[in-house]
Amino acid sequence: MKKVLLLLIIVISVSCKNETKKGVKQETIVEVKKENFPVELAKVFEKHGGIDTWRKAQILSFNKxxxxxxxxxxxxxxVINSPKYSLGFNGKDVWLSEVEKGSYKGDPAFYHNLYFYFYAMPFVLADDGITYEKTADLVFEGKNYPGYKMSFKANVGSSPDDNYKIYYNPETYQMQWLGYTVTYRSKKASDKFKMIKYGNWNNVNGLILPSEITWYKTDENGVPTEPARPTTVFTLPLISEGKLADSFFEKPKN
Structure with a gap:
């Protein structure tokens, strides 16, 4: 709870500092990183608020x-906080803190950034060390969704052999589907893609981020058929250009 309150205080403080005083002209110089994305993928990023907006953001928060x-x-x-446990990554180590021993049943190392990747789509696929290649369209309910396959260069991230496929609406360039492989536990490359359908979206300080996602079953050809589980809903989204202290991400002492 203390960490959540600290986050809110910092966001409010940053908002106040950003108010321009009357009669005072403020000039901001922002360095823009030169990007090199496929043209269609760049349009997807732009549809979701633009890479420049994403690069300026410092803190992302959401509830699951x-x-x-x-x-x-x-x-x-x-940091992931809940009533029974908290876990996180402090830049060096993954940690777990439980109210009662055994409260958390998963693998913190696997879980700590799992939903961040799903929530921050498509922007996490603009990270350094990613290669892009056109992939065959996904056909779902008679409609074609063009796509790109993304793979990580060697030694990038905790699971460099993971692959992603992003599919978008060819008329609006909004992201519609995500295909991904999981190699964290096996450490072996896979060509079997799990499929997530992206449904509703929220405008969060100019960035278009998902309010819900749904995992789908697939047939023998990897084409999605029907929902595999209930829809995952995200609430209380927050994007801030303010920074949090490093101590925010450390394991609680008690």
């Missing part, structure tokens, strides 16, 4: 059920 996920977008330090 009782969990509050908070991420430093530059360092990718992470």
């Amino acid at each position: 059920g009782e969990e509050v996920h908070t991420v430093d977008l530059k360092s990718r330090k992470t």
Whole structure:
């Protein structure tokens, strides 16, 4: 709870500092990183608010059920708070803190940034060390969705053999589907893609981020058929250009 309150205080403070005083002209110089994306993928990023807007953001927070996920977008330090446990990544180690031993049943190392990747689509696929290649369209309910396959260069991230496929609406360029492989536990490359359908979206300080996602079953050809589980809903989204202290991401002492 203390960490959530600290996040709110910092966001309010930053908002106040950003108010321009009457009669005072403020000039901001922002360095823009030169990007090199495929043209169609660049249009997808633009549809979702633009890479420049994403690059300026410092902190991302969202709720998944009782969990509050908070991420430093530059360092990718992470904290997940819930009533029974908290876990996170302080830039060096993944940690877990439980109210009662055994409260958390998963693998913190696997879980700490899992939903961040799903929530921050498509922008996490603009990270350094990613290669892009056109892939065959996804056909769902008679409609074609063009797509790109993304893979990581060697030694990038905790699972460099993971692959992603992003599919978008050819008329609006809004992201519609995500295909992804999981190699974290096996450490072996896979050509079997899990599929997520992106439904509703929220405008969060200029960035278009998902309010819900749904995993789908697939047939023998990897084409989605029907929902595999209930829809995952995200609430209370927050994007801030303010920074959080490094201590925010450390394991609680008690």
